[in-house]
Amino acid sequence: MAKGKAQKQVPRYLQVCNELVEMIRTGEVAVGDMLPTELELCDRFEISRHTAREALRRVEDMGLVERKRGSGTRVTAREAPVVYNQYVANIDELMQYGQATRLAICSAANDPVPARLASALGCKPGERMPHLLGLRSYRDQNSAPPICLTEIWIPHASANQAKLLLDLEKSERMLYKILDFSRLSRVRQTLSADSLATDAAELLEADPDSAALVINRRYHDLGDRLILMAISTHPKERFRYSTELRSQ
Amino acid sequence: MAKGKAQKQVPRYLQVCNELVEMIRTGEVAVGDMLPTELELCDRFEISRHTAREALRRVEDMGLVERKRGSGTRVTAREAPVVYNQYVANIDELMQYGQATRLAICSAANDPVPARLASALGCKPGERMPHLLGLRSYRDQNSAPPICLTEIWIPHASANQAKLLLDLEKSERMLYKILDFSRLSRVRQTLSADSLATDAAELLEADPDSAALVINRRYHDLGDRLILMAISTHPKERFRYSTELRSQ
DNA sequence: CAGGATTATTTGTCCGGACATATTCTACGG
DNA sequence: CCGTAGAATATGTCCGGACAAATAATCCTG
Structure with missing residues (x-):
């Protein structure tokens, strides 16, 4: 040599x-x-x-x-997968919102799961589980229309948790306390577009049939069990979802 | 103990x-x-x-x-940032499409940048650069309507590259050959919802004013220079964007 | 005092050895 | 034939030492 x-x-x-x-x-x-x-x-x-x-x-x-x-x-692999790191500072940011917004709970009940969500929730249609509905808005702008309508389903809630959840009149921060987000391991997000249903449009102060960004997020714990599913509907121009992927 | x-x-x-x-x-x-x-x-x-x-x-x-x-x-940091890894196998997957689709180029020209895109492209409105328009569809389903309309802008193209790009009659794979995607370091994606303009709706065989998912992707090289910006418009129900974030 | 050369500091690379612990293989005994 | 105990194997942990290379601090000189 x-x-x-x-x-x-x-x-x-x-x-x-x-x-x-x-x-x-x-x-x-x-x-x-x-x-x-x-x-x-x-x-x-x-x-x-x-x-x-x-x-x-x-x-x-x-x-x-x-x-x-x-x-x-x-x-285990023939070529190195390209890994893009997405840095998220805390659970708030993971939810894609900072301190600047809050979720006002409109309703909370032990509702039956509609057929279209059954498979995503891993249960049979009609099965009951805690179900919250809320409107997210900027903390300091009370007059402005809300950013989105959020629907939350919580499978596998214990009786005690369910009781706490249905009494929930507070901000969503209580959710983190009631549910164990420290065991979070995996979040699957699916984004799609849809037109606004009339009832949703009314709540959101938007035009019926106008375009909306729908985000479905499923949070899984270390045992890969679904902790929570949230579906957020954002009327157009009120929200953009941005991610930055960095190689290595 | x-x-x-x-x-x-x-x-x-x-x-x-x-x-x-x-x-x-x-x-x-x-x-x-x-x-x-x-x-x-x-x-x-x-x-x-x-x-x-x-x-x-x-x-x-x-x-x-x-x-x-x-x-x-x-x-350098007080607490470990929560890092979510997103694995992407290749440039196709990064573009969020596999081998199953192809982009048919409709038009290619040295067009002036519209005002609304100037800041995103880091240039002055009216400046000219290579600009492609194409329809993405499934490779084997020619009868089905396209998945999306894609608009591509290429700043900083050399004279030689520009010439090659404007002659582009082939699939988008040529783009990877003409541009140097091996130097890719950062991709910023922004997703939003919008209603379909009439001309876009016609090309996409969709209803005008119906909802669409718009994805803006900006690809930066190692020197953090913008290689390419792509704006894809997906009529509702034809496309969903999914990511899975895994902690550590 | 400025700037370059020298020295000291600090992490990077590489070697040797030893024992611990988890897994797999083997031989034995029921 | 099966299951178990023990042996063999492979990685994990931990120690010691030495020199290389990059940086930072110091000194020296013009």
Whole structure:
């Protein structure tokens, strides 16, 4: 190889990491197969176990392999998925609203689930669960029309939680206290457009049949159980949903 | 507690990591300040440098500190931002469409930028740049109405690129070849609802004034320069935008 | 005092070794 | 044949040491 000295630009562990990534990319080691063990890498590349581990750690960080003590290193993907990070500071921002808005609860009842929502809620049509309806507006602008109409369904609520929820006259912040959002692991959001139904239009002080942005959010806990589903209907021009995806 | 040996559940480096996180959270070490050096941690916690580094690595992975060789470890955030990862396999998926659809280009010209888009495109109203218009539909269903109308603006195109773009009769895949999407670093998406203008409605085979989901996507390169802006208008019920946010 | 050269500090890379703990394999016994 | 106990295997944790490289601080010189 004839390395005088300055060849050292790329650290050894990165070289090994790259070779491993390449082995996976070309399919020399297929998805599902085991990568060489740390000690085998030590032999093959003439490196210490520390260096082998550093290389494997990088490959793991790329999301290409899964390591398990006692078992080994298994390939889980052929190419690194492009990961975009979306940073969200707190639960409010996750709900896409800051401190500036509040949700005024219009009604709260133990309602039967309509057929169109049954599958999304993972229950049978007609089953009853806590169901809230509220209007979100800017905290300081009482005269302005609301930003959106929000419908909330809460499956798997305990009897005690249900009681608290139905008494709910306060802001939505109480929701976070009653439900355990600290166990949040996954949120699925679906955005679509629809025209406003007449009753919704009235509440929202908007024209019937005008366009609206509908956001359906489902919050799952660590056990992947649906904690809450919220459907927000925003008349056009009152709301925009923005996300920024950053690579790596 | 009182367990003779099984106390070892939590590894030492994690204990140290937790103490450091706590120091940051309580403000004992403020944002902008330096964390103790590796050697200081070795002394203070009576651990090896390897263990200190492992602890610091974890804190770094949480996004709380920034490490720099020769300088030290600086606190960059008081609390770990909730990071949601969104995995996107390739540029197609980033555009939110798989292989199943294709964009048929209707028109391509060097058009003046309308006033309402000037600020988003970072240019003066009336400035000219390559501008494409196309209809996206399912690849195999030619009879079905299109999914959306897509308007594409390309600022900073070189003369050569502009020439290629205006000749564009092919699928949008050519766009990826003409423009350098490998340098993609940031995508900002904004979703809103609007009613369909009559001309758009005609192209889309939809009712005028009916609701539509409008997605504005801006693609920035590593130098944070706007590569491309695309505005897609989806008549209601033809498209839903879904994302799944996973914590850590 | 300004600016460059030198030195000290701090993290990065890499080696060696040892034991712990989780998993898998194997051999044994019922 | 099955299940279990033990052995073998593989990664996790933790220690020690050494030198490299980048940065920051200091000193020196014009």
